Amino acid sequence: MQSGVLPGQNNLPRRSLHWEKPEVGQPRVPGSARGYVRLAVMDGKKLPHRICAVSICEGPLVNYKNGRFRKDHLDMRSICGIIPSHIPQTGPSLHSELPELNGTAGGNIVHTFRARSTYCLQTVQWSCGCPIGWGKCYRSESSSQVLKIIVRIWELHPDSRPSFLAYDDACNLLRHIVTQNPNSSWIYSTKLIVDAWHYIGHQAADILCRIWCNPAPTNGSQPDLISVSIDDNGRTHTTRSFNTETAEQLNTWLNGYEAKLRQMSDVNYDFSVHVLMLLYKELVEKRAEKKNEDLAEEFWDKVESTDQFPM
Incomplete structure (x- = not known):
């Protein structure tokens, strides 16, 4: 599995601090300094590159032109391309226009x-839009x-x-973490929530999703996710304190590079994606500066010199 982490993005991120809350697991003393909540957003984008035709292989092609x-x-x-005819394998089938073979529909033949x-x-x-990192999913x-x-x-x-991680399938990710390792540090460090757009389509009967992954609970259980505003009247x-759709916005921006990335080798693809993330980071920073949404240096001097805000 290939992945990338943008330099410096795991430190206290400027322009992505939106709200305050007490230290995790510790009651807040009235009048004491408070830490800052950070929300990250994750999403999958259909932006593939080609890999080996063998269904259990994730390796790069020798020839990316027609290999x-x-x-x-x-x-x-030099061997028959129908997998069951020469080697037993498991994995997702490739859907293609093939004739029926021994009673098996052409689209279900692994080849x-x-x-x-x-x-x-x-x-x-x-949540401000600044990229942190990326990775590739190979089969699903x-x-x-x-x-x-x-x-x-x-x-x-x-x-x-x-503090929060918004993801369209956060409820199933939480189930997976709890099932595989009930003592996982992710359970204690980060609250997984479903982003606001996809939460609408999640089943109301899914108790885990409704209780633990609600992006804007109104029962007061997550005050860091809710802000109170006053209109002109x-x-x-x-309102929601965070934009949970920033990953969708990044993915829309990436659409312009899809055709080029699809034809690249794995090495060129990884390099290009990393460069695109850095370029998008610069766009986000320029947009914040233009709107005067960046934080003053005096603020960061205070943060970096205070033990209440660990880096």
Whole structure:
């Protein structure tokens, strides 16, 4: 699994601090200084590159012009491309226009007639839009692969994990973490929530999702996710404190590069994605400066000199 972490993004992120809360697991003393809540947003984007045609292989192609196999599987070029006819394998089938074979529909036949593609690009960024890191899912956007990506991004900076992580399938990711390791540090460091757009479509009967992954609970259980605002008529409204759709906005921006990335080798793809993330980071910073949303240096001098705000 390939992934990337943008330099400096696991430190206290400027322009991504939106709210305050007490230290996790400790009651707040009235009048004491408070820390800052950080929310990261994650999403998968169908932005693939080609890989070996063998269904259990994630290796790069030897020939990206018209090749189908990685180096270790080149001997399969002279063997029948219908997988069951020469080698037993398991894995997702490739849907293609093939005739029926021995009662099996053509679209269900596993074959090596063409190279496969990675499943998606997984992007992670702060709620302000600043990218943090990325990773690739090869067969599906499974919870196990997604967990490996976020573990990789924060493995060298466990104390800098976000207070909240918004993800369209956060409830199943939480189930996976609890099932695999009930004592996982992610359970105690980060609250997984479903982003506001996808939460609408989640089943109301899913108790775990409704109780633990609600992006804007109104029962007061997560005051860091809710802000109170007053409109021009003096009426009070509750609003979400964070933008949980920043990953969708980044993915829309990436659409312009999809055609080029699809034809690249794995090395060129990884390099290009990392560069695009850095370029997008610069765009986010310029937009914040233009809107005067960046924080003054005096603020950061105070933060960096206070023990209440660990880096």
